[in-house]
Each structure stands twice: as C-alpha cells, then as structure tokens.
Amino acid sequence: MVTLSEENYLKTIYHLGKQGTIAVSTNAIADKIETKASSVTDMIKKLADKNLANYIKYQGVSLTNKGRLAAALVIRKHRLWEVFLVNNLNFSWDEVHEVAEELEHIKSLKLVDELDAFLEFPTHDPHGDPIPDKDGNYSPIKSINILEIEEGKEGVLSFVKDSSDVFLKYLNKNNLALGDSIKVLNVEPFDRSLSIETKSKKLIISREAAENLYLSL
C-alpha cells in the first residue's frame, strides 16, 4: 500500500526527473515539497524499500518502473479531477489545484476510469498539461493557449477548454477541429481578437473563443 505522503513524493520525483535523466537531489525534493532534507532522506528510504525508487546514498533518487507508474496514476487522477472541476463544477482554472491535490489520492481504480469516460477521455487538463492514460503514457507535449503563441508561429489544435455544445458547434461552423494545423497571424491589441490561418482559409476569432483553444507546438 502506498500512503498519501509517499504518493506526494513519487509525484514530485516524477516531475523533477522529467527534465534530464540524472537522479533527483534530496534538496530539490525538499524545496518542492516544502519540507526538510532529513525528512526527504527518510522517505526516500521507504520508497526504495518498497521498490518504488532507486536510491544510492549521497547520489539522489530516480523512480523504478513501478514507481513511475504509481506517480503517473496520481498525476492522471489530479488532471482528470481538474477537468471535472472546471467543466462541470464551475471552478476556474486557477482554483482547481488545491482541491485536486486532495482528490488525486482517492484510491478506487473504477472511479478514475469511470471519471475518464464521463469526461469523454480528455487529453489535456485546464492548464494544457497532458493527461496520462491507464498505463502512464501520454503525449509529452504541453499544449498552450493560442493567445500566448507568438505571431507567425503555428501549432496543432490539441485541446479545447470549453467542451460545451455551443462552443463545439461554433468550431464546426468555422471548420476547426482537433488535429488541425493553425497559424497565428496577428493579435489585435484593442480587443485581443486573433486572426489565424488554417489549411483551408483565414479567419478572425474573438478573445473569448481564443481562450478556449490550446495548441501544441
């Protein structure tokens, strides 16, 4: 059994380990979790005992396959709950983190998978971060809001924040679909409306619409 605290360490090591293949340092974990280095050492030993982490004294930690899968599951749950909170419970994207930090520790596997289905298998959370599947795999691409993309650059539409009927119909009407390549031509400073170009045509979209469109570069 993996405890709540262990799950938080796994998640943190997973995130810190993403950039670079080097083992994660004790202090880096302590900073992220806001605890003391000595506490980290204690916990790392427990994770190693449970075959969730590889640990060599004074050399830092990395996750085993088992640890990586456990971490990915926590992240999967966190991001799925974030989608639920924003899409169904009127939370704004900046309110969800704290609540998701609690919800991510609920154990039931059936719950995760049914939630995934209920949300219609989202690929990204409301911050544009990708959601791991059951096996811990996901497209390593963080999608970013189209308003934050430089003029002249293009990306692939990979996620829409608002999945309401009206918005999906709007996309349809304008011939925009997930997977489409979109080039950002110009942002109008006055109202932040956006002119964009797809394979088939150019069009102008409002700031409201743009806020819901996420591209991966």
Place this chain on the structure above:
Amino acid sequence: MVTLSEENYLKTIYHLGKQGTIAVSTNAIADKIETKASSVTDMIKKLADKNLANYIKYQGVSLTNKGRLAAALVIRKHRLWEVFLVNNLNFSWDEVHEVAEELEHIKSLKLVDELDAFLEFPTHDPHGDPIPDKDGNYSPIKSINILEIEEGKEGVLSFVKDSSDVFLKYLNKNNLALGDSIKVLNVEPFDRSLSIETKSKKLIISREAAENLYLSL
C-alpha cells in the same frame, strides 16, 4: 482543523446518538469504528478539547452544536458523492460506500455546494437516506424502496433513483410526481410488478420502475 480520524468519530457519534437522547458509550463507538475502547477514550478527549463533544468520564459522549454541524457536513458530502457515483459514474448502489468513505473527507466547501448544484440538489442518496443541507438540516425520514413496503400501506414519493430523461417522462406520462401519496395495493409474485393507487387513479408498474421509486412513510 478537524483531522480525518476525528471526522470519522464525529460521524459515528452522530449516527449512534440519533436514536435516543442519551450519551453514546465508549464501547458502542469502538464496535462501530472497529477499534479498541482505549483508543476511543483518547479521541473523545481530543474532540472535547476542540469543543466538538461533551464528555464526562465514565458517562459517554454527546456532540456539541459545533460537533453536530461538522458531522452533518461529513454525512452531506458522503451522500452527495454517492449520488454522483451512481447517477454519473455507473456505480451500483452497493459499490459506492467504500469510495464515498474517502471522498467525504475532501475539504473544499465550494466543491460540496457545486456538486450539490450539479446533481440538482438531491434530497436522498441511492440507499434512500436523506441528505443534510448546508446547515445540517434534513427531513429525518429515510425513504424506502416501494418494493419493500407492505401491501395496503401508503407513503409519499420522496425520491427517484433514476433521474434520467426517459424515466422522468415515464413518471409524467403516468401522472406521478414527488410529493404524491401512493398506496401499495398488491405485489404480483410472478414478475414483482406492483399495483398502486394514487389520489387520482390505480395503475400497475413494472419491477424496473418500482426499483426507482422511494417513499417515506
């Protein structure tokens, strides 16, 4: 701050205290929580220190107003989550308890109230137990499935398990609505179909329909 363990004790004392006004005994709590009497004594003292319970040595415990409200909130969360699991995530009524035991401890008040709204303010959980409101109040009546009611008795329709469109339309078509007085005339042993009588007329409903109808007596 109320800890997870404290919340479980509050909930248990609340439930045990419902029947009768006498204080709840240490052993009764120990049995329910499946722990030892000595552990209960320890915890009761903590609850009393936090003004959540009234405690006199060797005389048992009762909840303060503060404790009662805290307990009702936990029960409110538990039952709302049960409704969500059954109505939206394809859980059956006998699978939900364990998961709800975890979900009931998630702290965010916004979460509870938004969930309540999302579920359209249900009054009863999938087992027919009433759901407390924000202030801890609820109709003290447990509603029971119409199939479990004795022939000849009547009750008031207070809860429908299936709130899908088709079922609600079915109710409409048959002139059945929440609040209606319904008398159970007869259960057909062959297919467990039910003949019932309302103010306006008699009708026969199938077992499938009956399974979704809960009356309070």
Place this chain on the structure above:
DNA sequence: ATATATTTTTAGATGTGTCTAAAAATATTT
C-alpha cells in the same frame, strides 16, 4: 449490601511522518 462482572480509563509502548542539531560525505575555492 457484598461479591462478581462489565465498562471505561490510565499508563506505557509502537509505527508513521515530521523536526532539529550534529556528523559525514561531496563539491568548490584558492
């Protein structure tokens, strides 16, 4: 009402996760 049984509390111990302070190992500077 005294003896016996039951319930409840106290005292002291254990495991988890954290902490401080000091020691050990590693990294950096000169």
Place this chain on the structure above:
DNA sequence: AAATATTTTTAGACACATCTAAAAATATAT
C-alpha cells in the same frame, strides 16, 4: 591538495493515532 562551503545523512525527539495490560469506576447478581 588543502581549506572551506554545501549537501546529505544520522541520531534522537515529538505529535498523532493506535495498541496491550493493568487499574479504576460502574453495573449486575446473589
């Protein structure tokens, strides 16, 4: 390469929630 600084680990302590075993209080039986 020796001295200094930084990082990491160890040792010992603490809070929380639990436990066992024994003592104290209450309840029941004769």
